[in-house]
Amino acid sequence: MTDKEIIYLYNKGQRELAFNLIVQNYSERIYQHIRRFVYSHDDADDLTQEVFIKIWAALPSFRADAQLFTWIYRIATNEAINFLRKQKLRTMFSLDSSDSILVRKLQQDEYFNGDKIQAELQKAIIKLPEKQRVVFNLRYFDEMKYEDIAEITGTSVGALKASYHHAYNKIKETLLNL
């Protein structure tokens, strides 16, 4: 079922059914999207629950002219970024940096099945500034259009292209120097 059909169902009063269809269509993608930011399975699980609670609560205010898919990704991206910001604030009072915490989570994660290069790729992504990280994840892994990323992040397409270009080159250089 398409997003438009789901929203039609919701507006017709079939709210729970529409929400269940959103869960079916998006839960795995949203989990993976969040996991790429927070690395730990447990954190990603908690945040995915939070995202869907927010989706359910905010669905009545969803504008019919917006895209459901970018709206959901925006909620998920904000949730993941807020989590990382809080984590960063907590590390102000500790010896560990927020980056090193994420690297440790990645290394200790029993559900990380990547090889050495994939692990190094993730470590290089951790070092990126927040905005570059968001655009890199959405463009490189999800192969999203810049127009959609612009809707999710509220940034212009031009700025996103520049951010992606910088991020891509930084990561490429890091992996070349291994």
Next chain:
Amino acid sequence: MKREEQDILQNTQLKNSPFSVPENYFSSLNKSLTEIPKRSKTNNTRKWVTYTAIAATFALLVAGTGILLKWDDNNSYNGYAVAEELTEDDLVEYLIYTGVDLEDFEDLELY
């Protein structure tokens, strides 16, 4: 050309998710997520019960205070009412009874 070959990010294998999940994780996740509307209703009911209880307690407090004040008004000493019922003879008798001399009153300056 050499630079292109060195672009490791072009390797599509890198785009595959390296993150796995516990067995049957997504089916249990979906089950939990689809319960959100029901949980939300329960939470709303709980919130409604809590707010109603707070409102009822507040109303009882206001009503109780009102009743107590009213009761206090009805039972408190009302000097004016008592004074209206007393005659001058009653006062003189009371003063004689207590041993206060009338001259003591004449010396008093009343404000």
